Amino acid sequence: MKDIAQKHLLVVDDEKENRDLLVAIFAEEGGYKITEAKNGTEALAQVTRLKDELDVVLMDVKMPDTDGISVLKELQDNKINVPIILMTAFSTSNLAIKAMQMGAADYITKPFDIDDLKLKVERLFERKRLEAEVAELRTRFTGFEPGEKIIGNSPKMHEIYKLIGQVSSSDATVLITGETGTGKELIADIIHSSSKYSHGPLIKVNCAALPETLLESELFGHEAGAFTGAVKQRKGRFEMAHKGTIFLDEVGEMSKATQKKLLRVLQEREFERVGGSLPVKVDVRVISATNRNLQREVDDEEFRSDLYFRLNVISIHMPTLLERKEDIPLLVEYFLDKHRYSQSSPPARISKEAMEVLMRYNWPGNVRELKHAIERAVIYSRGGVITTQNLMLSPRSAASTTFYVDKLVQAKTPLEQVVHDLERAMIVEALRHADNDEGIAAETLGLSVKLLKEKIGNYQLE
Ligand SMILES: Nc1ncnc2c1ncn2[C@@H]1O[C@H](COP(=O)(O)OP(=O)(O)OP(=O)(O)O)[C@@H](O)[C@H]1O
Ligand SMILES: [Mg+2]
Structure with a gap:
């Protein structure tokens, strides 16, 4: 069995001196198991023998028997894809480019920077670990589609993964909060696809994008003749989401009237279409999201507290x-x-x-x-x-x-020079944006045209 705490590295180089150096570097670092190979043929044999046990290969390109590129190619032909870092003597070498094109995970030029080498190796271990973790998460969440990847290995994200695991097995209402772009919608997608509702639809409504009057008919549908333009009966999103999930995005933007109607759906799982009187029953999982602070809106009486409690049965707060x-x-x-x-x-x-x-x-x-x-x-x-x-x-x-x-302070750059350079750069940029129209550029910079002309003269920008 492979000891997962130990990282297995294969070092391939025909020169013993080089191998010794590499072994010493990683032995000193600790936590590595190191295997050596002194030529391409041996490398091929070792990789084939060790297979999954091996995490990263560090391989010289120039070797007397088979060169590193050929080994790489051979492994690929055999569908063995262990990440390989090639070591080459020339930084601009076409060989390096070719190596990357051929699917080397990375390359390093000799003589190498030890920290850079360690970083590159570490990054590949990290990637491998992450891939294993994502694969594990995927099996844990039934119905997790490969298209929706959620990346993150920080403690904060692990908390989120745990929450997702917990809510996906229940039908509880979830409120996802967090700043813009933190992944709220992505989380909603994943909760849906890992829940028992995954075979049903996932219907998304952006509450901020619809005007008040339309939002109600969007959510609940309408009967024919309910309002001007309502020619036919129309199903709302709640009905469409039956046996699935409804995602109410930007839920904080709802009007008080809609909030009241939504509350009733959450309490009774039934509602009437706009202009209708017959109750419609639905079985839906509700997930909502907002980048507002709903608790504060509740305190300010902008958002109904009873609705807030209904939406916020389980809350997931996305870290920035x-x-x-x-x-x-x-x-x-x-x-x-x-x-x-x-x-x-x-x-x-x-x-x-x-x-x-x-x-x-x-x-x-x-x-x-x-x-x-x-x-x-x-x-x-x-x-x-x-x-x-x-x-x-x-x-x-x-x-x-x-x-x-x-950086500037570290480089002991005189303040006057920085101010001078920055002023010059801003003038050049403003002129470029204004197609050299000094009037527009002066306005952009908050200067008078006269002063701008003077500065253009001083900086010899004409
Ligand atoms: N952890 C993550 N891993 C991979 N991609 C992510 C992650 N988080 C967010 N993304 C991607 O970033 C983009 C923004 O995410 P998303 O739309 O879910 O944010 P949001 O929180 O809903 O933002 P907003 O409040 O502005 O609507 C999407 O393309 C999403 O796929
Ligand atoms: Mg969003």
């Missing part, structure tokens, strides 16, 4: 991305894998510096913003390596400002 920063690398990897530059492209990769920027940013838009940032960066980097320049994060972020200020 800042509260689970350690999940950022996993999410990045997931989105890189998901959003390819083109259908046939391998996943783009990200530079260490760019990852640092992502770790320091304050993510007001949470996971959604991270997802969009990665999608954009993949395009700007043309599917290659994402650099800090490819990340277009909101410059107003306090955290990223702190990040740059920190």
Whole structure:
């Protein structure tokens, strides 16, 4: 049996000196089981023998018998997909690019930076562990569809997984709260697909998107002639969700009148269509979500307290991305894998510096913003390596400002120079946005045209 606490690494290099160095690095780190192979043929034999027991292979490209690329290819042909990090002597080598295209998990150039090497190896272990965990979660939630992946390995996310596990076996009403982009809708999808209602429909209603009058008929349907335009009888979302789940998104935006009607459905599981008098009975699981603080709305009497208690039988509060920063690398990897530059492209990769920027940013838009940032960066980097320049994060972020200020102070940059550079950059940018119209640019910057002209002169921007 494999000891799961121990990470099994195979080191392949024809030079004993190199192998010894690698073994020493990971032995010192602790927690690793290390196997060695001194050429490609031996590597193939070891990988085939150890199979699933092996977590990561660290392999030299240039070896006298079979080179690393051939070994990689051979393993792939045999459908053995253990992650392989190739070691090559040239950073710009076509070989490295070829290796990535051929499906190496990563590569490292010699002479290597020890910390970088450790990080790359660690990241692959982490990925493997995560994949195992997701697979485990999937078997635990019946009906969990592979399309809906929920990423996160932080303690906060584990609390969420536990809650999902608990609610999926009941039919209790669930209220999901949390800031924008934290994954509330995703959680609703997963609860539905892992519950006994998963064979029924999942009907979503965005309460904020519909005007008051329409919301009622959307939810409960209407009889013919109930109001102008109601030509035929129409089923509402509650009826459509029969034997399934109804997801009331942005539930905090409902008017008092609709709140009252909703309360009755929750109490009695029946309602009347708009303009109708016959009660309609339904069996539905209700999940609602809001990014408002409903408790406060209740205190302010904006939201009915009796409805709040009915909706909030089980509450799931989604953490912000800042509260689970350690999940950022996993999410990045997931989105890189998901959003390819083109259908046939391998996943783009990200530079260490760019990852640092992502770790320091304050993510007001949470996971959604991270997802969009990665999608954009993949395009700007043309599917290659994402650099800090490819990340277009909101410059107003306090955290990223702190990040740059920190760097500037460390580099002992004179304040005057920073102010000067920033002013110049802002003027250039404002002019660019304004198509060089000085009037518009001056307005954007909050300067008089005269002062702007003067500054343009000083900075020699004409
Ligand atoms: N843990 C996660 N793993 C993977 N993807 C996630 C995760 N959380 C959120 N996402 C993705 O981020 C995006 C935003 O999530 P979602 O729509 O569920 O947020 P929300 O909380 O409903 O936001 P809003 O309040 O703005 O409606 C979606 O594309 C979703 O798939
Ligand atoms: Mg949402």
